[in-house]
Amino acid sequence: MKTKNFGRFALIPYAIWIVLFVIAPLLLIAYNSFLDIEGNFTLLNYAKLFSPVYMKMMFNSFLYASIVTAVSLLVGYPVAYLLSRTKHKRLWLVLMILPSWINLLLKTYAFLGILGTEGPVNAFLEAIGIGGQQLLFNDFSFIFVSTYIFIPFMILPIFNAIEKINPSLIYASRDLGASNITTFQRVIFPLTKDGIQSGFQLVFIPTLSLFMITRLIAGNRVITLGTAIEQHFLVTQDWGMGSAIAVVLIIAMAIVMYATRKIMK
Amino acid sequence: MKNLVRALVAIIITCALLIFSIDYLNKAEGYSSDNTLTIFNWGDYIDPDLIDQFEDETGIKVIYQTFDSNEAMMTKIEQGGTTYDIAVPSDYTIAKMIDEDLLLPIDYSKVVGMENIDKRFLDIEFDPNNEYSIPYFWGTVGIVYNPDLLGDMEITSWNDLWNPELENQIFLADGAREVVGMALNSLGFSLNSIDSAELAATSGKLQSLMPNVKAIVGDEIKMLLANEEAALGLVWSGDAAEIMYENEALTYVIPEEGTNLWSDNLVIPKTAKNIDAAYEFINFMLRPEVAAQNADYVGYSTPNAAAMELMDEEVIADERFYPGPDITDELEFYTNIGKANLAKYNDIFLEFKMSGQ
Numbered sequence: 323m324k325t326k327n328f329g330r331f332a333l334i335p336y337a338i339w340i341v342l343f344v345i346a347p348l349l350l351i352a353y354n355s356f357l358d359i360e361g362n363f364t365l366l367n368y369a370k371l372f373s374p375v376y377m378k379m380m381f382n383s384f385l386y387a388s389i390v391t392a393v394s395l396l397v398g399y400p401v402a403y404l405l406s407r408t409k410h411k412r413l414w415l416v417l418m419i420l421p422s423w424i425n426l427l428l429k430t431y432a433f434l435g436i437l438g439t440e441g442p443v444n445a446f447l448e449a450i451g452i453g454g455q456q457l458l459f460n461d462f463s464f465i466f467v468s469t470y471i472f473i474p475f476m477i478l479p480i481f482n483a484i485e486k487i488n489p490s491l492i493y494a495s496r497d498l499g500a501s502n503i504t505t506f507q508r509v510i511f512p513l514t515k516d517g518i519q520s521g522f523q524l525v526f527i528p529t530l531s532l533f534m535i536t537r538l539i540a541g542n543r544v545i546t547l548g549t550a551i552e553q554h555f556l557v558t559q560d561w562g563m564g565s566a567i568a569v570v571l572i573i574a575m576a577i578v579m580y581a582t583r584k585i586m587k
Numbered sequence: 588m589k590n591l592v593r594a595l596v597a598i599i600i601t602c603a604l605l606i607f608s609i610d611y612l613n614k615a616e617g618y619s620s621d622n623t624l625t626i627f628n629w630g631d632y633i634d635p636d637l638i639d640q641f642e643d644e645t646g647i648k649v650i651y652q653t654f655d656s657n658e659a660m661m662t663k664i665e666q667g668g669t670t671y672d673i674a675v676p677s678d679y680t681i682a683k684m685i686d687e688d689l690l691l692p693i694d695y696s697k698v699v700g701m702e703n704i705d706k707r708f709l710d711i712e713f714d715p716n717n718e719y720s721i722p723y724f725w726g727t728v729g730i731v732y733n734p735d736l737l738g739d740m741e742i743t744s745w746n747d748l749w750n751p752e753l754e755n756q757i758f759l760a761d762g763a764r765e766v767v768g769m770a771l772n773s774l775g776f777s778l779n780s781i782d783s784a785e786l787a788a789t790s791g792k793l794q795s796l797m798p799n800v801k802a803i804v805g806d807e808i809k810m811l812l813a814n815e816e817a818a819l820g821l822v823w824s825g826d827a828a829e830i831m832y833e834n835e836a837l838t839y840v841i842p843e844e845g846t847n848l849w850s851d852n853l854v855i856p857k858t859a860k861n862i863d864a865a866y867e868f869i870n871f872m873l874r875p876e877v878a879a880q881n882a883d884y885v886g887y888s889t890p891n892a893a894a895m896e897l898m899d900e901e902v903i904a905d906e907r908f909y910p911g912p913d914i915t916d917e918l919e920f921y922t923n924i925g926k927a928n929l930a931k932y933n934d935i936f937l938e939f940k941m942s943g944q
Contacts, residue, residue, distance in 0.1 A: 360927075375937060434807065438814060438816055440814060458802070537805060540802075542802065542803035543802060545940055550937075558763070559658060559926075
């Protein structure tokens with residue numbers, strides 16, 4: 323009885339938090355999305371989202387988010403797997419995660435120097451005879467830097483999933499005559515699906531709404547929905563349009579979450 | 588669980604202690620609303636030595652806060668809860684702030700030194716008779732370029748940017764009015780045009796520039812140009828001065844088709860707490876020797892004619908940053924074109940950006 327009451331009591335701060343910082347802002351965004359710049363009710367913001375400019379932007383956002391997630395998975399999975407097989411795995415893991423402790427903006431700025439015309443990467447390319455390349459302000463640099471920033475969020479859940487696998491399952495698979503490949507296909511991979519799912523969501527969804535990197539690294543040559551929201555709130559002050567994009571983005575994210583759960587099951 | 592509670596308590600106690608010590612320190616230093624002056628200005632837009640000098644002379648403590656865009660500054664003042672005694676918005680933002688009733692009129696009986704200001708920067712459309720604002724710095728929008736990277740090519744006009752030889756050589760500042768204004772000017776239209784036929788033509792012209800554009804960037808444009816990542820950039824004259832200070836190979840030109848003339852101005856927001864101190868600060872900044880020292884530090888052009896006489900002759904004679912009336916008379920200030928028209932400019936700018944993808 324007593325613990326039950328305490329339980330209810332303990333929920334109050336949580337409930338207040340959820341209402342103030344999750345539900346209220348969402349409602350405000352939804353409300354704002356029906357207002358035009360003069361503050362009148364309108365559906366035009368949503369209609370505008372179906373114009374070629376915004377459709378293209380939406381398509382681009384999903385395309386880039388998919389590429390970044392795919393690259394993160396392709397690179398991250400083997401890394402997580404090998405990591406779980408190394409001797410000092412905790413140390414390696416910390417080294418992998420360390421960059422994510424550094425401020426995003428600082429890391430991004432560092433890439434401006436690294437990938438610049440006079441940067442070390444170009445110096446290297448020139449030294450081995452390939453010659454200088456334009457590395458900044460294109461699709462490649464955007465995908466590369468975004469992947470670099472988000473890859474720890476892919477590695478970590480997969481690593482945890484692999485760590486949780488009971489080694490005797492793998493021994494059993496070997497005892498029963500399965501090859502390494504079959505063991506991976508039939509035992510390890512299915513057991514790490516949860517990790518892949520979390521990794522997918524942790525990378526795909528933030529990439530979808532990425533801004534700042536689109537300007538700093540891609541020089542506005544990649545424009546995602548996140549960039550458009552930032553512009554509408556801070557520069558054009560068309561909060562209605564920004565909110566409408568945000569609402570669509572939230573719905574898209576919910577669909578992605580739901581779909582990944584369905585597919586992974 | 589126990590550890591968690593302990594950690595939480597420790598954090599709360601630390602916060603409480605910090606709050607108390609800030610309060611104590613503020614009192615010990617003599618901060619309170621009657622002898623502090625809160626200034627809301629662009630980053631690195633005043634010589635810090637002048638703030639010290641002002642504090643020594645008047646005994647007023649200065650709290651200096653910064654913003655990085657007119658819009659952000661205005662939003663903050665609009666939302667209230669701020670106590671800025673002085674803010675430094677640009678021309679068209681002042682018009683908006685007057686419309687929204689965010690500013691206090693200037694009481695000229697308390698202002699000393701207005702006669703020092705060059706008449707060219709007074710009584711402009713955004714604030715007739717300077718009822719609300721006093722010029723602080725001014726400049727133009729133009730092209731900064733690196734002759735070393737361009738061979739013999741000479742850049743004198745906006746239309747030079749459309750030269751096919753300049754493929755992938757231009758950085759643009761990320762501002763709708765600046766970029767659309769450039770295209771409007773290149774076609775001979777006013778950069779405040781709200782004519783839909785003119786704007787449609789401008790949109791087309793702008794999109795044809797895309798092959799030459801390397802990137803559309805923010806403040807980092809200064810670093811990128813100084814590092815010679817590309818040969819040309821559309822920038823504000825003050826940024827150009829900074830870039831040229833970093834890398835002497837670059838030069839700046841005011842395009843011959845005309846461009847934007849802008850000014851940043853001192854204003855007193857409605858929410859000001861210490862209005863007397865605000866006037867003391869305005870009078871301080873109007874002094875010729877103070878304005879000269881400030882212009883020397885910041886590198887932007889001062890509207891204070893009396894200050895110019897005290898400055899390095901070479902600086903003042905530089906037509907790139909101190910163009911004479913024959914040039915400035917041909918240039919245009921941005922006018923407040925209204926939200927709906929501004930939205931059109933933003934749409935053109937967005938379509939332009941998307942055309943590069």
